[in-house]
Amino acid sequence: MTLSIDPREAHPPARGGSATSNGAGTPGIAVRLDGVEKRYGDVVAVAGVDLEVRDGEFFSMLGPSGSGKTTTLRMIAGFELPTRGRVVLHGRDVTDVAPFDRDVNTVFQDYALFPHMTVGDNVGYGLMVRKVPVAERAGRVAEALRMVRLDGYERRRPSQLSGGQRQRVALARALVNRPRVLLLDEPLGALDLKLREEMQIELKAIQQQVGITFIYVTHDQEEALTMSDRLAVFNAGRIVQLGTPAEVYERPGTRFVAGFVGTSNLVTGDVARSIMGRDGTFTIRPEKIRLAEPDASVGADETAAAGTIRDVVYLGPDTRYIVELDAGARLVVTQQNLATTSTEALAQQGRAVRLVWKRQHELPLVEGESDTQEEDKG
Amino acid sequence: MSIGRRTRLALGIVTVAILVFIYLPIGLIVVYSFNSGTTPAWPPVGFTLDWWALAVRNSGLQQAFLTSIVAALCATAIALVLGTLASIAVARHRFFGRESISFVVVLPIALPGIVTGMALSTTFAQVGFPLGFFAIVVGHATFCIVIVYNNAIARLRRVSGSFEEAAADLGADQWLTFRTITLPALRSAIVAGALLAFALSFDEVIVTIFTAGGVKTLPIWIFQSFRLANQLPLVNVAGVVAILLSVVPVYLATRLSSSVVGART
Numbered sequence: 001m002t003l004s005i006d007p008r009e010a011h012p013p014a015r016g017g018s019a020t021s022n023g024a025g026t027p028g029i030a031v032r033l034d035g036v037e038k039r040y041g042d043v044v045a046v047a048g049v050d051l052e053v054r055d056g057e058f059f060s061m062l063g064p065s066g067s068g069k070t071t072t073l074r075m076i077a078g079f080e081l082p083t084r085g086r087v088v089l090h091g092r093d094v095t096d097v098a099p100f101d102r103d104v105n106t107v108f109q110d111y112a113l114f115p116h117m118t119v120g121d122n123v124g125y126g127l128m129v130r131k132v133p134v135a136e137r138a139g140r141v142a143e144a145l146r147m148v149r150l151d152g153y154e155r156r157r158p159s160q161l162s163g164g165q166r167q168r169v170a171l172a173r174a175l176v177n178r179p180r181v182l183l184l185d186e187p188l189g190a191l192d193l194k195l196r197e198e199m200q201i202e203l204k205a206i207q208q209q210v211g212i213t214f215i216y217v218t219h220d221q222e223e224a225l226t227m228s229d230r231l232a233v234f235n236a237g238r239i240v241q242l243g244t245p246a247e248v249y250e251r252p253g254t255r256f257v258a259g260f261v262g263t264s265n266l267v268t269g270d271v272a273r274s275i276m277g278r279d280g281t282f283t284i285r286p287e288k289i290r291l292a293e294p295d296a297s298v299g300a301d302e303t304a305a306a307g308t309i310r311d312v313v314y315l316g317p318d319t320r321y322i323v324e325l326d327a328g329a330r331l332v333v334t335q336q337n338l339a340t341t342s343t344e345a346l347a348q349q350g351r352a353v354r355l356v357w358k359r360q361h362e363l364p365l366v367e368g369e370s371d372t373q374e375e376d377k378g
Numbered sequence: 379m380s381i382g383r384r385t386r387l388a389l390g391i392v393t394v395a396i397l398v399f400i401y402l403p404i405g406l407i408v409v410y411s412f413n414s415g416t417t418p419a420w421p422p423v424g425f426t427l428d429w430w431a432l433a434v435r436n437s438g439l440q441q442a443f444l445t446s447i448v449a450a451l452c453a454t455a456i457a458l459v460l461g462t463l464a465s466i467a468v469a470r471h472r473f474f475g476r477e478s479i480s481f482v483v484v485l486p487i488a489l490p491g492i493v494t495g496m497a498l499s500t501t502f503a504q505v506g507f508p509l510g511f512f513a514i515v516v517g518h519a520t521f522c523i524v525i526v527y528n529n530a531i532a533r534l535r536r537v538s539g540s541f542e543e544a545a546a547d548l549g550a551d552q553w554l555t556f557r558t559i560t561l562p563a564l565r566s567a568i569v570a571g572a573l574l575a576f577a578l579s580f581d582e583v584i585v586t587i588f589t590a591g592g593v594k595t596l597p598i599w600i601f602q603s604f605r606l607a608n609q610l611p612l613v614n615v616a617g618v619v620a621i622l623l624s625v626v627p628v629y630l631a632t633r634l635s636s637s638v639v640g641a642r643t
Contacts, residue, residue: 079543099546112544116562125558126548177548 030055030213036085045071047237060216060224063234069217104181105174111166113158120154126177144176164195181213221261258283271329275305281365286334288361292354304356319345411614433615442599450579453518461526469534487524495588509591517585522575529571537563570634573627
């Protein structure tokens with residue numbers, strides 16, 4: 001008996017349809033970036049990114065504008081040439097390969113639907129380019145449109161569609177080619193809030209259905225936290241933290257991440273020493289803090305700090321209290337309005353309170369010198 | 379802004395006066411081409427198609443007319459290819475000297491025709507390129523390119539480059555992208571440019587004088603025949619033809635460029 005080992009059998013794909021590797025690279029890795037840099041003259045857009053995106057995962061690149069996330073995506077797509085470093089797709093080094101020879105497809109921020117073509121021709125464009133027979137093309141276009149719930153829209157023009165519909169057509173146009181990696185550049189940025197939330201759920205469902213690796217660029221932390229399997233937080237051309245949404249939210253590594261992903265509630269220096277008896281900089285998530293009466297008792301595993309409510313922001317399901325601590329520093333506290341009416345919540349302003357939180361929710365931050373100067377950007 | 383009634387009236391009168399001043403002489407030529415009298419004098423004596431019949435049979439006029447049409451078509455064809463390619467290079471690619479290229483391409487339209495004519499004539503003589511039809515075509519192409527280039531680049535700047543990126547992303551190489559995406563987006567703009575270029579070439583005199591050698595284009599034929607009293611009725615007919623061949627393309631071009639074909643969704 002001959003023993004043949006197919007690498008694809010040895011390392012089954014992480015999820016669903018897509019195969020792992022052509023044997024040359026690490027199995028299970030869809031995209032690898034090795035020290036990728038992009039400079040425009042003196043301007044550094046991406047200052048060195050190392051990254052591995054796993055096959056079949058929903059991976060987000062989160063960061064403020066100008067943090068290098070879109071440039072990184074464009075280097076994976078092939079629209080930008082890295083100044084330094086390598087881009088590897090499923091084990092194939094594609095750094096110098098033209099976009100049309102890469103097995104990735106992109107959903108553009110402005111959708112980039114071809115205005116002189118019908119929806120059907122737009123979606124079928126990639127198939128036409130690949131010389132897929134006309135009969136098969138029609139079937140696959142219809143199937144792709146069904147997936148984004150636009151069945152029967154083949155003959156419409158992009159100009160006759162709403163923003164949300166165009167977004168779906170752009171998605172169908174990319175998915176119909178069955179790429180191994182789908183790149184999405186802030187695809188929901190132009191939609192209103194309600195539609196955006198619907199599309200988030202839908203996108204995630206589609207991704208799980210087709211099992212394609214999604215690399216998703218966004219500046220919206222909520223979007224990244226809801227949809228991603230893992231996410232990378234970008235700042236000033238670098239990845240500052242990488243992990244699952246829970247890891248990044250609950251254990252932000254730096255001030256920047258604490259502030260950008262969530263609200264930065266910082267306790268540092270003398271204040272930290274006097275309240276918690278610890279040295280360093282800490283962040284405490286607003287929802288982990290309890291508002292209590294000034295004379296409330298405190299558990300052994302808890303920290304307490306006296307303060308005054310300076311501001312009350314009523315948000316419907318929650319209320320946000322801005323509390324000035326007697327020791328200095330301001331903390332934001334959110335409380336669910338389980339039994340509080342808006343009038344009751346607003347009447348709290350000026351009241352003396354005691355803030356209580358569990359010690360395990362004091363998250364220590366790394367204080368880097370490059371980090372402090374970027375704090376105001378978040 | 380609202381303007382007073384009197385001002386409005388005054389502006390109306392001035393506008394009409396200017397339009398009359400410009401268009402009345404042109405109208406007169408049209409009228410005289412159908413005038414049965416032999417001298418162009420007001421009032422016209424009667425209506426005739428004799429001059430038109432005569433013009434059609436006049437071999438010198440025929441030859442000049444054909445030369446003008448073919449030269450304009452050739453110059454426009456050259457301009458279409460070079461102007462379109464140059465506009466894509468400047469609008470869609472980054473390269474050293476891009477800004478200067480744009481300036482250099484547009485410059486010939488600003489240069490006095492007499493300078494272009496002189497320069498071309500001198501150069502042609504020195505390199506041994508014969509004056510005549512092909513020299514006219516090259517001379518006209520220098521400014522026709524500018525018209526196509528300007529129209530095409532204005533459209534390219536308005537149309538997002540992400541269409542081309544999207545096509546490349548979907549697997550189309552540069553040629554396919556050009557054929558299926560860039561060209562359709564550009565089509566109305568370059569057709570408008572070509573129509574204008576044709577009209578401009580068709581009635582060009584100055585550069586033509588320097589490059590024509592013995593060849594006569596329609597404007598040159600008109601210019602030379604204008605002084606001969608017995609040719610005058612024919613000159614009027616030739617003038618009307620020249621008017622039509624300039625006005626129609628320009629009219630079509632303005633219609634085309636005002637429609638928003640290929641703009642962003």
